[in-house]
Structures are given as structure tokens and as C-alpha cells.
Amino acid sequence: MVEISSTFELKYAPIDDDHKHLADIVTEIVDALDAEKLSDSADLVRKFVETTRTHFQDEEALLASHNYPHLDKHKAHHATLVQKLETLQDMGDKVVDHPQAADSLRKELIYFLMDDIINEDLNFKNFITEAAAKD
Amino acid sequence: MDGLHIHGVHHAYGDTKVLQGISLTVPAGELVCLLGPSGCGKTTLLRLAAGLERLQAGSIAIDEKVVAGDGVKVLPEHRRVGYMFQDYALFPHLDVTDNIMFGLFRWSGEEAKARTAEVLRQVGLEQHAHKFPHTLSGGQQQRVALARAIAPKPRLVLLDEPFSGLDTNMRVRIREQTLNVLKEAGVATLMVTHDPEEAMYMADRIKGMGEGGNVLQSGRPTEIYYQPVDEYVARLFGPVNEIVTEARGREVKTPFGVVPARDYADGDRVKVLIRPESFSLSNAANGSNSRRVEVSASHLLGDSSLVEFRLADQLDDSENQLFKVQIPGNFDPLDHTRVWIGLAPEDAFVFAGD
Ligand SMILES: [Fe+2]
Ligand SMILES: [Fe+2]
Numbered sequence: 001m002v003e004i005s006s007t008f009e010l011k012y013a014p015i016d017d018d019h020k021h022l023a024d025i026v027t028e029i030v031d032a033l034d035a036e037k038l039s040d041s042a043d044l045v046r047k048f049v050e051t052t053r054t055h056f057q058d059e060e061a062l063l064a065s066h067n068y069p070h071l072d073k074h075k076a077h078h079a080t081l082v083q084k085l086e087t088l089q090d091m092g093d094k095v096v097d098h099p100q101a102a103d104s105l106r107k108e109l110i111y112f113l114m115d116d117i118i119n120e121d122l123n124f125k126n127f128i129t130e131a132a133a134k135d
Numbered sequence: 136m137d138g139l140h141i142h143g144v145h146h147a148y149g150d151t152k153v154l155q156g157i158s159l160t161v162p163a164g165e166l167v168c169l170l171g172p173s174g175c176g177k178t179t180l181l182r183l184a185a186g187l188e189r190l191q192a193g194s195i196a197i198d199e200k201v202v203a204g205d206g207v208k209v210l211p212e213h214r215r216v217g218y219m220f221q222d223y224a225l226f227p228h229l230d231v232t233d234n235i236m237f238g239l240f241r242w243s244g245e246e247a248k249a250r251t252a253e254v255l256r257q258v259g260l261e262q263h264a265h266k267f268p269h270t271l272s273g274g275q276q277q278r279v280a281l282a283r284a285i286a287p288k289p290r291l292v293l294l295d296e297p298f299s300g301l302d303t304n305m306r307v308r309i310r311e312q313t314l315n316v317l318k319e320a321g322v323a324t325l326m327v328t329h330d331p332e333e334a335m336y337m338a339d340r341i342k343g344m345g346e347g348g349n350v351l352q353s354g355r356p357t358e359i360y361y362q363p364v365d366e367y368v369a370r371l372f373g374p375v376n377e378i379v380t381e382a383r384g385r386e387v388k389t390p391f392g393v394v395p396a397r398d399y400a401d402g403d404r405v406k407v408l409i410r411p412e413s414f415s416l417s418n419a420a421n422g423s424n425s426r427r428v429e430v431s432a433s434h435l436l437g438d439s440s441l442v443e444f445r446l447a448d449q450l451d452d453s454e455n456q457l458f459k460v461q462i463p464g465n466f467d468p469l470d471h472t473r474v475w476i477g478l479a480p481e482d483a484f485v486f487a488g489d
Contacts, residue, residue: 007140007196080364087358108355110162111340114136115353119158122142 045092144193171344186211217284392424404488413482
């Protein structure tokens, strides 16, 4: 089970909830891989990719609405991750015929979620909690 | 999540910033490698994780427990961290067993003895339990250091250029064994190195670091090697051939065929980078992208050959550029021999020119 524990929380519900939702999908993928339901896992990776794209858009809109000063940098970061999403989808599809790639997919999803998505978001943790407190 | 979680670490010595906003996650059982030149702050980051240096900004958590930052500072000896640092030598006056037992001072005598025997078996040194460090080879000493690092069952292992003191053959064997032992222990490992091959071999994930003490790219070894985000990251893996030219029609013409350049407009100055190992070399034309060249020199490197060449039809041009190709096996042509060079377009990297 992939959990967003407190060191990974921004303490700002709209974003933390999104991240938890992404973690839930990763958990579903890991469960499907463990159960060797590989076409299910490929579909779930598709869902993860779509949900992540939407999350990036929502998050960018939210940061823009609060005039986050480093918005451009964060958008550029999202853009590089969108490229990685293609690789993830590719890995998800490949696993159907190459079950031995399941481990790499599992690993990559966890790094993608924790290291690429959430770690970078923690950079605006203070900004967003302060902005929310002012509202 | 169990493992190491570093967030937003900045560090400076006086006015010199050595780390600028480093964040990373190493899940338990995984190995993450920071790859960068010396002076990029990577050793400082290890020292901060170990608690050997005071954290100036950011936070560090091991297995969900904050050990530095947010007003917390857990002493190094309470962090359950094992290290293998370059300068972290064995105690010369203690034998192998006592070197390992030293870190187990909180354990009961019986447990410490049993654990020491267990880790010595894991690193294949049970025969050398009572030898003194100076009687062991460099590789054996390194394995004792590894045994000592993992004996107290740390939650995190830190490796700082751990194999740099070893000769090539030894290095290959020791790193393989080290990786096996760490994976078996299921411990989170953060390693720093400037050696790209070592990083590629050991790491589940590589973080390419710039001179400013920041992470430029994170990814699986294949990803960061084949899809570097910029010129700096591409060059972290060794010397590259460089062609400076202009983009046209979302493409770049090179002597080795047309390369896609989707992000560049007509007339943009671009740099095309090609790794020596990305070229193929043959004695006959091989597909439309192959190009006839003349060998200038060749060097056998052991299991591969490095061949220097110039474009064959531009030999009168004093500007004629020297390229390098590295191919497996022994290729020892006479100088000025004509050969054919091929390149798969996706193996060329295009970045903005200066
Ligand atoms: Fe996010
Ligand atoms: Fe984000």
C-alpha cells in the first residue's frame, strides 16, 4: 500500500487529497501487478497518467490564482514530468507481454509519485498554507 | 514510507552555496545515486544525512521520523545510519571481528558475536575474522567496511565514492558484492560518485547534479543516459562529439544524417551531441545514414576500441573536425583507412547552441 505519510504532506487539503488519490491509483496498480492482472494494470496506468495530467493543470491554476512567484519554474517541471508520463504509459503497456518488467514499473511509479511529483510540490508548502490562511 | 526523505536542503560555507534546494526520496531496499563532479556538494549532503554537519535549511527524515530540521536534531549515533566513506578507515589496532563489534556496543555480547559472524559470512570474509586490517587486500578491507556498516542493521547506508581506492578488477567485483549485500539487507542507500559507470551499475535512480549544488535531472539510469535534459547532464557520462549548426524545418542536418529538432525554429543555433559509443562503424556502407570517413588514429582500450576519424570528403578543409567513436572489441585499422560510420538519429541529442 502506497501511502502519503505526514513528511510528504503539504498540509493543504486540496493538493494533499489529489496526491492521496494518485497514491491510491498506484496502490491499485501494484495490487494488479502482484495479482498478475497485467491488462488491468495497463488500464490503471492509463488512469494514473490522465489523473496526473489533470492534477498538474489544477495545481497550476491554483498556484496562478494565488500569484505563486515561482509558477513558471514549477510549470516547466510539470512539463518534463509529462514527458515521463509517456515513458510510464509505455512501460505499463509493455508489462502486458513482458511480466518480468513489472518490478521496474512498480519502482518507477513510486519514484515518480514521491520523488518527482510530491517532493517538488513541497517547495510551495509554506507559500500555499500561508496563502490559504489569508483567504 | 520507509527510507530516506530529504527535502529542501540548502547549505552554504560562508558565502559559498554548496547545496541549493535538494530534495530526494530513497525507498527502503533501493539505491539512489548522486552523480556529479567534485565540488557539487554531494558529500555535504551525505554528511548532513549522517548528522555530521549541522543542517541549515530543509528537513531530513528516516523511516518517517524527522532527524534534522523543524527544530529537531537527532544525534548521529541515534540515526541508525551506516557509512562507507572514502576516509572512514578501519581501526588499525583492532582485528576484523573487533572492528565490526565496535559498532555493536549496544548489543549483548552473544548477539553481537552472532551478528558479526553473520555479516562476515555475507561479505565472504569468515576466514579472516581475526586478521588485522593491514594484512588484508584493499578489496578485503572494503568488505570489512561494508560488514561494519551493515552490522548494526541501519535504516540508511551512505556510500561516498566507496570504490575509488580500488583497482579496476577489484572494483568490479566489490561493487557487485556490495550491491548484493545492500539489496539483501533491504536498506535504503544513498551513494555519491563522479563515476558514471558506477552510478549506472549500482543505482535504481540517478540524480544528476550541477556545479551549483542542485539536481538537474532524476531518473532510471537508462533514462538519464539516453534522454539527458541538457548538455551538462549529457556530459556527466563522459566526453561527447559536438557539432554546432542551425536548425531548419524542425530538423538539423549533420554529416551523419538528419536529426529531429522539434523544439527549435529555423535559424536557431543548436549543438548536436553524440556519444562516441552511439556511432556504429563498418567496412561497408550500411543504410542511408552511413557516412564514409577516414581513420586518423585508433586506440585499443581493452574490451573496446576508440577510433578517431575525419570526414573523408573534407580532408583539405583545415577546419575539418575530429570525431571519436568507441566500439566493442579490438578494431585496429591502419591510419588513413576509409571506413563507414552510422548513427541512429535518436542517439543524437540536440540542445540550444551558445
Ligand atoms: Fe502536485
Ligand atoms: Fe506539482
